[in-house]
Amino acid sequence: MSSTTIRPMQLQLPEPGEDAQAASHTxxxxxxxxxxAAGGWISFQRYMELALYAPQVGYYSGGSAKLGKEGDFTTAPEISPLYGATLASLAAEVIAASPSVDNVxxxxxxxxxKLAHDILTELQARAALPQRYFIVEISAQLRARQQQTLAAFAPLVQWLDALPATFSGVVVGNEVLDAMPVRLAVKAEQGWQERGVAxxxxGRLRFEDRSVDDLPLAQIPDAxxxxxxxLTEVAPVAIGFMHTLGRxxxxGPGALAILPDYGFPAAEYYLHDRDQGTLMCHYRHHAHTDPFYWPGLQDxxxxxxxxxxxxxxxxxxAEVLAYTSQGAFLLNAGIGELLLRTSPEDSARYLPLANGMQKLISPAEMGELFKVLAIGKNVEWPQRMLRHDRTHRL
Incomplete structure (x- = not known):
């Protein structure tokens, strides 16, 4: 085995409050x-799982704000209601055109x-509310916040603890896969090792590399x-989730899943010059690469x-229906037409929507960094959604 001590960088970040520091110390x-208890070493996957999901003190299990201006990062639904409206419009179109897909x-x-609220608001305006809107949420703190946000749609919304065995309808998983714990694989002179935490x-957290027998290298082309x-990541948890989702x-009789997230196809992920992986941390709208900085307080x-x-x-x-950039996906799905429902002459309403759309679709903003994978079975997928499709790159 070998050890790599990586201490927190000299980060110029806001200091957490006393309660937050106490939670992190816990x-x-x-x-x-x-x-x-594990003999002095755990996998980074286990560390990431604890840092994000440990009851009461993990990042997604604690009580601090995560999203928006008061949180640590901003997601597409927080940028513009047009994002949810566009997904709602596409979902309604697919459901109407696909006899085997339920209105769920x-x-x-x-x-x-926020995304659920925007989707349901758009569908309500179209007189096309679903029979049911299920939410799978493992964070009790986020579930409570969702219940407040969606109070107006309470009769339609039902929370689940896990994906159902079968489903007919449309599934949305916005930035879900990137938050699933990963294992770290590092190439040593004697072969691949796993980078874990010791x-x-x-008594400070540090990286340590060990030789293991079960490192899943199959997803790395020409490893x-x-x-x-x-150094790179492998994602058995996310792959396991996709097996469950695919099943x-x-x-069922027919279903669609739309998965927007940031990432690459394998041929671009494991480039020779991307030799330190893609691991990233987010704290108070600052991005950095130290996963040991105040565990539980950062994404x-x-x-x-x-x-x-x-x-x-x-x-x-399941079948791959499309894989493309977020910008192309949203434009194909009609975000521009939805913007034009607001008159440009009404600048107080139009300009914020236009600026938000620009952030969502611009290659210099989220439009190229984020991709969208659409998978399904027995779905009538609109032909225009195949413009600029990149499935051949997968």
Whole structure:
């Protein structure tokens, strides 16, 4: 084994309050206890799982704001209501054109509930409200916030603890895959090792590399050709989720899943010059790469290997309907037409919507960094949604 001590960078970030620091210290003590119980080392996947989801003190399980101006990062639904309206418009079109698809929606990981609210508001305006809007949410704190946000639609919304075995309707998973814990793989002179988490002599968190027998390298193309020192992520949790989702979609009469997230196909993910992986942390709208900075108080993510996600779903009988940039997806789905429902002469309403749309579709903003993977079974997919399709790159 080898060890790599990486101490927090000199980050110029806002200092957490006393209560937040106390919660982080509680989580660090819990992590240290688990490391000791495991013989001095845990996988980074387990560390990330604890940092994000440990009850009461994990990032998504604690009580602090996560999204928007008061949180740590901003997602597409927080930028503009046109995002949810566009997804709603496409969902309504697919449901109307696909006799096998029920008028039911399911959202996985609904954040603040803003996307659900915007989708339901648009569908209500179209007199096309679904029979049911399911939300799968594992965070009790976020579920409570969603219930407040969606109070006006309370009769339609139902919360679930896990994906159902079968489903007919439209599934939305906005920035879900990037928040699933990953394992870290590093190429050593003697072969691939796993980079996990240990404690230094002073009890501080540090990286440590170990040789393991079960590192899932199959998703890395030509892994044997990558040079020593190459560090990347593998995503068994997300791949497992996609197997479950693929089975759910394929086992029912007809269903569609729309998965926007940031990432690459495998051929672009594992480039030789992307040799330190894609792991990223978000704290108070600052992005950095130190996952040990105040555990539980910051988000930890990794880019999505969309090839691995698509392969897992297809192996279960689902079909890839489209893979493209977020900008192309939203334009194909009609976001521009939805903007023009507001008169440009009404500048107080039009300009914020136009600015928000620009952030969503511009290649310099979210339009190119974010991609959209659409998978399904027995779905009438609109032909225009195949403009600028990149499925051939997967």
């Amino acid at each position: 989580l660090q003590h819990q992590i240290a206890g688990e490391i000791a 929606l399911l959202e996985f990981g609904a954040g603040t509930g 404690l230094d002599a002073e 044997h050709e990558l040079p020593p020192g190459y 759910m979609l394929a086992s 930890i993510t990794a880019h999505v290997d969309f090839t691995a996600m698509a392969v897992a779903a297809v192996e279960e009988g």
